[in-house]
Amino acid sequence: MNGRIINGRIMGISGPTVSVELPGLKLYERVTVGHARMMGEVVRLERGRSIVQVYESTRGLSVGEPAVATGTQLTVRLGPGLLGQMFDGLQRPLESLYAEHGPFLQAGRESSRSWNARSLHFVPTKKAGGSIKIGEAIGYVEEGPIRHHLLADQAGVIDAIREGELDPQSPVVSLSDGRQIFAFHDWPVRLPRPYRRKLTHFEPLVTGQRSIDFLFPLARGGNAIFPGGFGTGKTILEQTIAKFAQADIVVYVGCGERGNEMAEMLDDFTHLADPWTKRPLMSRTIVAVNTSNMPVAAREASIYTAVTMAEYYRDLGYNVLLLADSLSRWAEALREISSALEEMPGEEGYPTYLSSRIAGFFARAGAVETLDGRTGSLTMILSISPPGGDFTEPVTQACLRTTGSFFMLDTDLAHRRHFPAINWFQSFSLYERDVSAYFEERVSQEWSTLRQQTRAFLQQEASLREVVEIVGTEGLQDADRLLMKTTEEIRRKFLMQNAYTEDAFSSPQETLERIRQILKRHTAASERLEKGELLDNILKERA
């Protein structure tokens, strides 16, 4: 582009990075390297030599092969038709790659068809001769659960507007002064998309998970992390939220995780329905996958690819949920590249800019007023895989400084098959106060009171457990034994939620009703206890 195509050559290769001799490069410019024309991005500039991180395996690449500057940054293509698609970390459509090149991913292979090649019917809402303002809708495309409005990125008087199949190459609108409006455009992934302002009022993002919605509620436009050792159910929780959360659009990034899990998820998502709209789940979902054995530099880029697509739908006025599994794998990719660049390492070998990159990424979440005055939100839920389940490691700690909620997944709970294994003492949500009013208004006035009571009971149980460790249950007073019974019920029937049954989703009303019943039974039982009835009799009746 810009007529500035310069050829250079490869000087050296080290892991996922390549040094090239190519004058006039800019930082973060896209470069293709090798005869296979593999994509890469400039990460360091030196006089006479630039370092490029390559999004493909560098095996077999030779010194002296060509390097070509493209004049553009790493971008993604935005426009109607993204929903329901599966991409790799660089927005290459996986279905098309599979159809054209077979089951294995080969370096430098591109799909001849772009993801937006499928047929999308455009219906104009403006007529030729009319005038349009920036941000105004010019027409729409029906896309899965949403009516995807195309917004004008330029103002003027319409000369021609074309109804029918969208064509990526030709404009939908020609303005009277010769300028054109296209349905698709490219956006650099590392550049946050602009908005007018961030909003400060919060609505909850209902996840359908009782322990989250009730104890640690999440706000639209907020972010949440959940760290947990292996086997604590991070992926299952992440996928369960992707299935049931009250969001218009879900963007799911499988970042450095298991291939079989992605296969499972894709299988589930094509067969399940969105509980809120009853439409197929996949029709509201965009998946970006970079499994652990796919090139490591593309893993680094994958979360940016995903967040840019998410921001695009936010700008159309939707509530978007971005889920990433897992941010640790992204950080490790960053570390691998940093180490190939021979940068000075910070804690545990991670580059010193780890926490500022994380903070910059988190800042792309938010509820916003868009440039044309709509309200949209982008919420992030990110899993973290701390080595050895040790939360003092740099990635968890860097995230804790920025995140709005923290769901700590507990290995102990997981070993007891208590899922979701969210520890109710260590976890927190800074949005609790912001969204309580909403739940009190829409669900029940008792919401906050019952939550307080539940918390107090769980706290008391913890102290009682210490006593039981020493004297046994028999040594407890009846009132305390009753409380232990109640908290066991809270844990088993309220906090635990089986992701494989109908119980996987619980509406706020159901959530409240369930805890209310448990606490009501407790009150009734303690009243009888006070009147002198035997605890064993009361419990027998309850069972």
Next chain:
Amino acid sequence: MRLGKHTYSTILSVQGPLLFLDRVIEARMSEVVRITFPDGHEAEGEVLKIEGDVVLIQVIGESRGLDADHTQVAFTDAIKQAPLSLAVLNRAFDGSFRPIDGRPMFIPDRWAPVSGLPLNPVARLRPEDLIETGVSAIDGLNTLVKGQKLPIFSCAGLPSREIAAGILEHARAGTTDASGGGGGSVVVFVALGLTYHEHAFYQQALERMRGDSVAFINLASDPVVERLLAPRFGLTVAEHLAFEHGRDVLVLVTDMTNYCDALREVSAAREELPGRRGYPGYMYSDLASLYERAGRIKGTPGSVTLLPIVTMPEDDITHPIPDLTGYITEGQIVLSRELHQRGIFPPVDVLPSLSRLMQRGIGAGRTRDDHRAIANALYMHYATGRDLRRLEAIVGREGMSDADKKMLDFADAFEHEIVHQGTVRRAIGETLDASRGLLERFGLLTP
């Protein structure tokens, strides 16, 4: 493509298995080189890094005897490939794919790069067909399915090889014996850094096995770098047998701890920044490049199932090797020293063990409709029993309620009757019947 053979004797330095070569023209990343020692014998090497005309080469094999003046390095212009053919069946090779069974090398149909290619996630077929291992603690509670990667976390001194040998002998894909898409199952056995004693043990197990097998044997005395190569040969062969010949391939790798130590050794020689416990920062990606090769492909009958054995250093599950393994694999089978000392075989501790792909592999039409209920009940009550053991240690059995005593007895009975089975094979039906019987005896199964 290069026309002539490039040969250099411009060695800058030799450090352990690494060799720096100067003034090389157009080297290729991961290119295979042939090194001719001053005494005339040859070894292979691989290009690890290129900086201008200086090339870093990893010598595969022994680097003793290299010198800076007479050693010659020839560049082959090709990356490391594995020979593929059905003739590989029932043969044994070393870590460089040289036959060690006294028979001549076979003639390959074709060659494929040992590093393999990542499988497109949308081409993956969801794993959901049972592999019956004959071990109750696995089949009943942590079911293995085709295309899964399920490591065995062992501790030094625990009978992991007896368990592995048992699985080699008893494992069957599908619920019946006669199954398997195209020609039944194959075991690819990869031994890394094994002592001769261990090797002899596995050798006998492979001989007792009825089906086909392929063995790649790297003994403790063999070159360290071959430990990095052997599993890649094994997996390349496995992918070929599975996806081109429709076989269900079970790849058993022992011991991944030796693999990771070899990785650390090479990384340290390269003077890379060490990560946790000195292991390189890219160990996760490196392990993933092996483990992720397990799987099934849509429209293809075969499967690659991976059973790596990991010996946890210091019995510590948070050590980087088991930790990173657990993050990549779909669950883990954890062996317990305590159970072993109480004479239970196999000493599988079911509480920290897990099979992530179990849900779809069991139940009506796959195993039995009551499988899930039985597994959940066993797990829950055993966990309660184990909790109570701690209490028992403090207050003594006399201080406990009858209900608690019952759970203690249940936990003991579970360990002795279900987990413990000796070397006898138990079919899945037998496992479920025994489990059901146990639960009913304690009145713990709600119909």
